[in-house]
Amino acid sequence: MSRARAMASSSSISALLSPPTSALFSSKSKISSLSFNKIQPFFFFKQKPITPSTISAAAANSTFILHELGLSESQIDLLFQTHPQIELSSTESLNRRISQLRSLRITESAISRRPEILTSPEFDPLLDFIQKHLVGEIQQEKLERLLISTNPSNSIERIHLLLERGIPEEKLAHVINSVNVGKVFDGMQIRELEEVLLFLQRFGSPEIILRRPAILNLDLQTQLIPRINFLIDLADGEESAAATLIRKLPGILAYTVSHFRSHLNFWTSIGLTREQILKMALVYPNIFSVSKERKLKPRIEFLTQCSLNTEEIFKFLIKAPTFLSLSFEKNLSKKLGFLIKIGYKHQTKELAIALGSVTRTSCKNLQMVVSLFLSYGFSCEDLLKMSKKHPQILQYNWVSLEKKMEFLIEEMERDVGELMGFPAFLGYKLDDRIKHRYEMKKESRGKGMSLNKLLSVSTKRFNLKME
Structure with a gap:
């Protein structure tokens, strides 16, 4: 076949998806948009002449539709020769299929790799399901693989199996986006996939599949x-x-x-x-x-x-x-530096315990915690003593710590130095525990009550004492 004829066939597929009145895939889409190299393998054949006397009624309908899409007579003839099933397609089915492919934004390149998608009824159930349930959710790359690289009957069968085994319809696209489409929806026998799903039910499926769909691979x-x-x-x-x-x-x-x-x-x-x-x-x-x-x-x-x-x-x-x-360079080494600066000694249990505590916070928060205590008049030695007694103070959110310290000083009228004896005060919830209990006790016990006795007693015992 001549290069010009191959390029004309390329144009026919492009025009099917990009009619002159609405260029779906690109504002610059043209009939000749597909390259010769992409389409060439489909067009090495011996041409058979087409004459008006050999065109059936179905072919006439198809010809009319293709004319309406902007294809020339020569382009339609060439398309019929390369894909004769199109010639016999009904007006309704061809219109419907082209409309579906447009709505799914299937690329010209994908169509050129599998032109039978234009006419084969095998694609109907799969295309209908995708159009109704997966449009806008499934990644375009995965969608094209599902349509171009798998047997459509196999794919729709496996989709229904996943739904039957508990995969919610609204999560199906997530699963498809995350697995090897060729293997799960075509390569595996349906029996094999069902055995996998049944086996995983013993260990928490479908939840574990939804969290890690690649398990199905x-x-x-x-x-x-x-x-x-x-x-x-x-x-x-x-x-x-x-x-x-x-x-x-x-x-x-x-x-x-x-x-x-x-x-x-x-x-x-x-x-x-x-x-x-x-x-x-x-x-x-x-x-x-x-x-x-x-x-x-x-x-x-x-x-x-x-x-x-x-x-x-x-x-x-x-x-x-x-x-x-955790990263040593970006995390642990910096935290070790803070701990050493406030007085922790190398190769000691206290250092290990403190480091374990600060793994639960960020380097920035740790820095802010240290700065906060220093701003309230505590020394590094004071902070060292408090953190050895209650290592968690190094991991608390610094904003929360500041609010508790302000409440201790301004509302409870206590000296911030009392934290040296009871640093665990900073670990209780401000509204649910500290404020609540303080308001309940301040009339009977006064403002000088023991912080330890106020907060450390269990909720049950505290409520009994209030009765």
């Missing part, structure tokens, strides 16, 4: 089952514990069994039991995602240098698990 026999079995074994056979872990972090299933074993061996090598490792994982499942060499080993070594034994390391990590994953 995994092979049931070689990936999902071995990985989940490892977690069940770690939980001493308790499937419910493994399910809890998976629900907390569905992405944990992305790790291989060898990866799990490597991390398990590391933790057992420092003396932790499998039960302790499971407890740590349930508190912070991301322990399996932390690099052993870059983070785990040097940080456990730091805690060991601070004289923490195995049991103390376990308790530390239960309270401050993000210590394992």
